[in-house]
Amino acid sequence: MNPLELAGIEKRFPGVVALDDVDFDVRAGEIHALVGQNGAGKSTLAKVLTGLESADAGTFSVDGRRVRPRSPREALALGIGAIHQEVDLVPELSLAENLLLGREPLRWWGIDRRELEARARRALAELGVAVEVRRAAKDVPLGEQQQVCIARALSSDARILIYDEPTASLGIAEVERLFAHMRALRGRGLAQVFVAHSLEQVFALADRITVLRDGRRVGTFVANETNPRAIVEAMLGAALGAAPERRAAPAGRVWFEARGLARAGVLAPIELALAPGEVLGVDGLVGSGRTELARALVGADPGVHGERRVVGAPVRVRSPRDAARVGLWLSPEDRKVDGLCLGLSVRENLALGVQRRARFAWVSRAAQTELAERWIRALGIAATPEQRVGTLSGGNQQKVILARLLAAEPRLVVLDEPTRGVDVGAKAQLEARIAECAERGLSVLFISSELDEVMRRARRVLVLRDRRAEVELVDADVAALRRAMAGGAMAERGTAEGRDGE
Amino acid sequence: MASERVRAKLASFAPLYVLIATWLVAAHSTPHFADLAWRDGRLVGASVDACVRAVPVMLAALGLTLVIAGGGIDLSVGSVLALAAVGAARVSEADGSAAAAVAAALGLGLLVGALNGTLVVALGLAPIVATLASMIVVRGAAQLAAGGVVVPIDRSGLVEILAARPAGLPASVLLVGLLFAAFAVAKRRFAFGLYLEASGDNPRAARLAGLPVGAVLFATYVLAGLAAALAGLVVASEIRAADSASAGLYLELDAILAVVIGGTPLSGGRARLLATLVGALALQTLATAMLMHGLAPHIALLVKGVVVLVAAATARPSWGRAIA
Numbered sequence: 001m002n003p004l005e006l007a008g009i010e011k012r013f014p015g016v017v018a019l020d021d022v023d024f025d026v027r028a029g030e031i032h033a034l035v036g037q038n039g040a041g042k043s044t045l046a047k048v049l050t051g052l053e054s055a056d057a058g059t060f061s062v063d064g065r066r067v068r069p070r071s072p073r074e075a076l077a078l079g080i081g082a083i084h085q086e087v088d089l090v091p092e093l094s095l096a097e098n099l100l101l102g103r104e105p106l107r108w109w110g111i112d113r114r115e116l117e118a119r120a121r122r123a124l125a126e127l128g129v130a131v132e133v134r135r136a137a138k139d140v141p142l143g144e145q146q147q148v149c150i151a152r153a154l155s156s157d158a159r160i161l162i163y164d165e166p167t168a169s170l171g172i173a174e175v176e177r178l179f180a181h182m183r184a185l186r187g188r189g190l191a192q193v194f195v196a197h198s199l200e201q202v203f204a205l206a207d208r209i210t211v212l213r214d215g216r217r218v219g220t221f222v223a224n225e226t227n228p229r230a231i232v233e234a235m236l237g238a239a240l241g242a243a244p245e246r247r248a249a250p251a252g253r254v255w256f257e258a259r260g261l262a263r264a265g266v267l268a269p270i271e272l273a274l275a276p277g278e279v280l281g282v283d284g285l286v287g288s289g290r291t292e293l294a295r296a297l298v299g300a301d302p303g304v305h306g307e308r309r310v311v312g313a314p315v316r317v318r319s320p321r322d323a324a325r326v327g328l329w330l331s332p333e334d335r336k337v338d339g340l341c342l343g344l345s346v347r348e349n350l351a352l353g354v355q356r357r358a359r360f361a362w363v364s365r366a367a368q369t370e371l372a373e374r375w376i377r378a379l380g381i382a383a384t385p386e387q388r389v390g391t392l393s394g395g396n397q398q399k400v401i402l403a404r405l406l407a408a409e410p411r412l413v414v415l416d417e418p419t420r421g422v423d424v425g426a427k428a429q430l431e432a433r434i435a436e437c438a439e440r441g442l443s444v445l446f447i448s449s450e451l452d453e454v455m456r457r458a459r460r461v462l463v464l465r466d467r468r469a470e471v472e473l474v475d476a477d478v479a480a481l482r483r484a485m486a487g488g489a490m491a492e493r494g495t496a497e498g499r500d501g502e
Numbered sequence: 503m504a505s506e507r508v509r510a511k512l513a514s515f516a517p518l519y520v521l522i523a524t525w526l527v528a529a530h531s532t533p534h535f536a537d538l539a540w541r542d543g544r545l546v547g548a549s550v551d552a553c554v555r556a557v558p559v560m561l562a563a564l565g566l567t568l569v570i571a572g573g574g575i576d577l578s579v580g581s582v583l584a585l586a587a588v589g590a591a592r593v594s595e596a597d598g599s600a601a602a603a604v605a606a607a608l609g610l611g612l613l614v615g616a617l618n619g620t621l622v623v624a625l626g627l628a629p630i631v632a633t634l635a636s637m638i639v640v641r642g643a644a645q646l647a648a649g650g651v652v653v654p655i656d657r658s659g660l661v662e663i664l665a666a667r668p669a670g671l672p673a674s675v676l677l678v679g680l681l682f683a684a685f686a687v688a689k690r691r692f693a694f695g696l697y698l699e700a701s702g703d704n705p706r707a708a709r710l711a712g713l714p715v716g717a718v719l720f721a722t723y724v725l726a727g728l729a730a731a732l733a734g735l736v737v738a739s740e741i742r743a744a745d746s747a748s749a750g751l752y753l754e755l756d757a758i759l760a761v762v763i764g765g766t767p768l769s770g771g772r773a774r775l776l777a778t779l780v781g782a783l784a785l786q787t788l789a790t791a792m793l794m795h796g797l798a799p800h801i802a803l804l805v806k807g808v809v810v811l812v813a814a815a816t817a818r819p820s821w822g823r824a825i826a
């Protein structure tokens with residue numbers, strides 16, 4: 001009798017079967033990975049488990065007892081806790097309040113705030129996170145919000161834990177701490193479900209791996225009896241083509257330059273220069289100022305100083321609108337908050353990109369639909385033009401943002417974690433698209449926590465640390481990049497090729 | 503599934519079902535309610551009467567639909583109606599020309615709309631606070647301008663224009679049609695609609711996508727001001743006077759109800775103009791029927807409240823769990 005058993009689970013949405021006759025079980029003391037392409041049904045399964053969605057058919061039992069949770073609260077009462085793909089904190093509440101929402105320490109006079117904050121701090125410290133727990137959720141970066149979600153689930157008394165892409169906004173160090181924690185919980189006999197796109201992470205952690213494809217279970221594999229290639233083939237239903245190993249050559253004159261770009265208290269002055277077709281990587285640990293740099297470049301926040309030049313001539317960029325005018329676009333880190341109009345359709349979200357070029361003139365409905373269909377095909381987005389973007393799976397939402405950016409025919413795109421939550425097959429597809437545009441002269445500023453991804457794309461990598469430029473590496477390897485991010489920059493200045501010590 | 507889509511489509515007509523149901527119940531329970539006749543070149547009957555009476559709310563609610571779609575709210579429309587009416591009456595007293603009266607009313611509507619827009623967009627005040635303040639201030643300004651009396655408006659050509667009945671229909675009803683057409687064209691044939699719905703759905707994302715969010719939201723308040731001023735002209739010419747104390751009183755509430763019954767979400771992101779008109783008509787049909795029926799005012803309030811609740815519930819986009 002396993003802690004968690006599902007049999008014949010089915011879930012339909014208008015137009016798609018998200019889960020089709022899925023059997024799934026987790027043993028005590030096991031980490032069971034759930035993998036599959038974007039839209040395969042992983043998050044839907046996580047939502048069924050926690051009562052956020054109700055299954056149309058199938059049975060569900062906890063410790064051999066048939067159950068049917070209808071809300072996360074009921075699920076938690078059954079011992080099922082979850083970290084969902086999209087950060088689900090109440091923006092106005094403090095981190096401490098969010099962390100212990102519904103479990104506040106009570107005294108006769110009400111909530112014991114001191115105890116509340118102490119408990120929250122302790123829960124976060126276990127993950128090695130030191131953040132001010134009194135800050136409102138909306139005021140802290142996504143990575144820290146995600147840590148709070150994780151701490152919230154881990155500090156509940158759940159015996160069955162579901163992690164839906166928990167590492168998406170975390171840096172390497174945070175991921176390692178989370179994994180150590182998960183291993184410790186495994187030792188204590190908890191049943192854990194781990195959803196991720198990084199097979200490296202899956203193989204580092206999982207005991208068994210279940211692959212979903214188009215809502216169906218393709219198979220369940222024992223981790224140390226299989227290999228990543230077999231899993232990818234099961235996910236895609238075909239072998240994965242080699243990822244395009246093209247590094248755009250930094251060619252010709254500088255197209256875009258930023259001089260002394262800074263924002264008081266957030267970002268120390270930074271110099272940047274990009275040639276047409278060049279891909280510049282930007283990296284750093286969580287909180288190193290990557291997102292701040294991305295936002296400063298397009299004028300997303302007020303109070304940015306410094307100069308931006310296009311072909312040597314200064315341009316004024318005081319808002320994203322100004323930036324768009326010179327062909328400078330941002331794909332923001334937090335797709336739900338900054339990226340998409342979730343209530344609008346795929347077609348409307350894509351139209352926003354081209355509509356700006358057309359000014360106030362009308363882009364006909366037919367042209368919009370054609371545009372949407374073209375990009376849905378080009379990026380393999382699992383959606384129809386009229387589908388509400390909010391109902392797309394996370395990875396597919398990310399593709400919609402990228403499609404909107406590219407549809408706007410930009411000159412320079414700032415991509416802040418553009419492949420977060422995107423599956424391996426689609427990642428190769430997106431990378432190929434970006435490389436294709438770079439070949440046609442698009443400059444790319446590429447921010448990603450996945451170091452090999454950055455290294456594959458960019459020859460030059462700007463490393464940020466403590467909100468300032470630490471060093472610029474040329475043709476470095478992942479190890480050198482790691483060291484630079486951690487602060488060993490002095491030893492790495494210049495090319496890091498061939499060096500190893502330190 | 504196809505059936506899901508059909509169900510969604512059918513659900514989007516909810517305000518129409520409310521209107522039809524209200525009308526059928528009224529026709530069944532109220533003698534002569536359904537009667538329609540052609541008399542002296544004009545269509546007459548309780549239904550036509552309801553249409554005419556609904557005009558001020560319909561006009562104001564059209565503007566309000568845009569504001570709400572942008573994620574805002576405008577509580578000042580009733581006061582703007584009064585100010586525009588007084589302005590038109592004062593100018594026609596002095597000058598007498600219809601054009602000057604219309605210009606005065608629209609100018610005042612524009613002014614208050616721009617003021618609301620500035621408070622909300624440039625100063626970042628919460629829309630409900632900003633427009634609540636201007637609701638009070640503008641009502642005061644209207645009473646000040648009226649000098650504590652009911653200003654008559656009989657010298658102007660305005661009354662004749664709006665009293666005309668081209669094609670047997672009251673001119674004011676045609677005015678609603680014109681304003682609706684103008685807004686619908688702006689929404690569906692220009693980028694304005696897309697910009698508005700995107701700004702209302704997620705202003706942060708819309709701004710990062712390079713949209714002029716501030717300008718779009720500012721425009722909605724100006725358009726709402728203009729629409730309320732048109733309503734003021736209609737009210738003033740109907741009663742041939744501008745009563746600064748009672749004109750447009752509580753109009754904002756009926757206008758909000760009309761928008762809600764129409765299914766435009768108060769959280770913004772969608773503008774349902776035609777549905778708003780249907781919602782306003784349903785409200786007025788109910789009111790007219792209850793009046794003809796001779797229902798006591800306190801009973802009428804109860805009935806209205808219940809109908810609004812039922813209508814708002816059916817207009818919800820989904821019957822799923824509200825939170826999740």
Ligand SMILES: Nc1ncnc2c1ncn2[C@@H]1O[C@H](COP(=O)(O)OP(=O)(O)OP(=O)(O)O)[C@@H](O)[C@H]1O
Binds near residue numbers: 014016017038043396
């Ligand atoms: N509320 C909804 N309405 C309509 N369709 C939905 C809804 N929620 C999910 N879907 C659809 O169900 C399918 C499965 O979605 P799900 O979120 O489970 O995918 P996923 O495997 O988690 O993908 P990702 O890796 O991108 O996060 C997708 O095609 C998605 O568009």
Ligand SMILES: [Mg+2]
Binds near residue numbers: 042043085164394
């Ligand atoms: Mg998912």
